[in-house]
Amino acid sequence: MNLDSLLVQVVEPSRVQRHIIAEALRGLGVQHLELFDQAGAALAAMRRETPDIVLSSMHLPDMTGTELVTEMRRDASLTDVTFLLVSSETHYRFLEPIRQAGAIAILPKPFDRDELRTALQSTLLYLNESDSEPPDSEELEHVRVLLVDDSALSRRYLAQLLRNLGIASLIEAQDGAEALQIMQSSTFDLVVTDYNMPYVDGEELVTRIRQNSDQPAVPVLMVTSEQNRSRLAAIQSAGVSAICSKPFGYDTAKQLIQQLVLDRDL
Structure with a gap:
């Protein structure tokens, strides 16, 4: 197309x-x-x-x-x-x-x-309507991703975007509390999360992953519309791997995931 x-x-x-x-x-x-x-x-x-x-x-x-x-x-x-x-x-x-x-x-x-x-x-x-495979599909098809967002609409968009990149193994959570429960029994190669969520927000989720989970080194990509600089600084201090603003485009997603999961330079 x-x-x-x-x-x-x-x-x-x-x-x-x-x-x-x-x-x-x-x-x-x-x-x-x-x-x-x-x-x-x-x-x-x-x-x-x-x-x-x-x-x-x-x-x-x-x-x-x-x-x-x-x-x-x-x-x-x-x-x-x-x-x-x-x-x-x-x-x-x-x-x-x-x-x-x-x-x-x-x-x-x-x-x-x-x-x-x-x-x-x-x-x-x-x-992604061409007949060709998504870029790097063979490399990403076995990557396990946990997608965390309290907005069902946002999760749907991000899930489709990730699938278009070739990611086949994708589990969704509607907030940080559910994500932490899922991580008790499943391991992931990448966590993609929102910031503003009820119960356990993105900053607390990152903190608890880094300090109190069995997967403290898992890359965490935060996709957020948050603009407050002090809050963004706190997220960085909590140990987030990367922060990207909403709207989240395909090119940006591809580059960040290649960097975080495939260890490629941008």
């Missing part, structure tokens, strides 16, 4: 902004575009023909971009459609659900075309 074969939906109420986004997409090689000014019409079109990626503004006439992606994730036929937010919105309460729902990227307005190109390329890799 190439950029010229992607079906891309653009949901943007401003006619001027729709034109700018559409022209940028065409300039990058996207040929199949559907343009909408409201979320309802876009959802109806999605249910008739599933797009490969949806680019949406945050503030739409009939709902927010957050509500749009939530509606998509509730529909079994749209659960895995990649979502890209293009917005000048910076408020946490709007952006956090977008991150948790597995957005492939959040681009600002005005966006940089290189950022858009990177997001589209990440979508192509995520879709």
Whole structure:
């Protein structure tokens, strides 16, 4: 699959902004575009023909971009459609659900075309619909991964991404407490965890893995939307192997896992 074969939906109420986004997409090689000014019409079109990626503004006439992606994730036929937010919105309460729902990227307005190109390329890799095997699939197929996130939507996105990398052995936990229980009876080559979780959060999970488990050296990759520098510093001090921001792209995942599990340099 190439950029010229992607079906891309653009949901943007401003006619001027729709034109700018559409022209940028065409300039990058996207040929199949559907343009909408409201979320309802876009959802109806999605249910008739599933797009490969949806680019949406945050503030739409009939709902927010957050509500749009939530509606998509509730529909079994749209659960895995990649979502890209293009917005000048910076408020946490709007952006956090977008991150948790597995957005492939959040681009600002005005966006940089290189950022858009990177997001589209990440979508192509995520879709992984070519006949060839995922990169390094033979090396990663026996890697055992524990995926920890209290958001079912985020877990679904991350699990699919990891499988596209060739990881076949994957166990999921909905919070740190469940993860620690699982680790009492199973060993792993990598733990991928969120930070903000109930009961046992990501920092406590890392601390207890390092200090009170039978697997103190297992690599721990934290994928989080946390922005507070003091909290991130505390996570580093707890012994996390690497921290990556949500949204978490395919290229970043591939590079970090090669570094952490296969001991390759980035």
